[in-house]
Amino acid sequence: MTLLNSTLAELDAHSALLSADAYRELRQGTEGSFGGLGVLVGIRDNMLTVIKPLPRSPAQRSGIQRRDRILGIDGLFTYGYSLDELVEYMRGDPGTSVNLSLLRDGARAPSEVVLKREIIHVDSVTAADIVRGPLKVLHLTIENFASRTSREVLSAIKKFRVRHNGVMNGLVLDLRSNPGGLLDQAVQVADLFL
Structure with missing residues (x-):
């Protein structure tokens, strides 16, 4: 396992082979x-x-x-x-x-x-409305990329539009203090905007 992790570290600093306990811990943290x-x-x-x-x-x-x-x-x-x-x-x-x-x-x-x-x-997404006169902006904080993150982002956007009669002048995607998480969820969140 050490040899494989050394090899993976050369390719990508964020990839590693996990033991069964480490994988269970990761899944527990990302299941919510x-x-x-x-x-x-x-x-x-x-x-x-x-x-x-x-x-x-x-x-x-x-x-x-x-x-x-x-x-x-x-x-x-x-x-x-x-x-x-x-x-x-x-x-x-x-x-x-x-x-x-x-x-x-x-x-x-x-x-x-x-x-x-x-x-x-654990909800991985926190939403806040920023309303200044006619300007309506959704501020989304993504705490980590967990198993439901892309659905939570999409749900927050839909709820914001309902609250503001379909108007959304902007969206702030706040990733400060986000330690990472599931790659597929990060890709799905990016796909919502790209």
């Missing part, structure tokens, strides 16, 4: 639902850091914010573990609780937060 806390995390300065809480999730309701550092998960100090291992500690069966130790910028000491895991349904 899983049991967890609803927080997107990454490793920043060797610390498990919140990239953003997902809408309508236990993390968002508890007040977890972008750039909060997660120092502990159920008493386990997070330093030195891989991101995959830490994500596994946060995921679990819906209804079970997890205790997070959080350090926020400017805080003198960590705070403890207890969250109850839920089934997290």
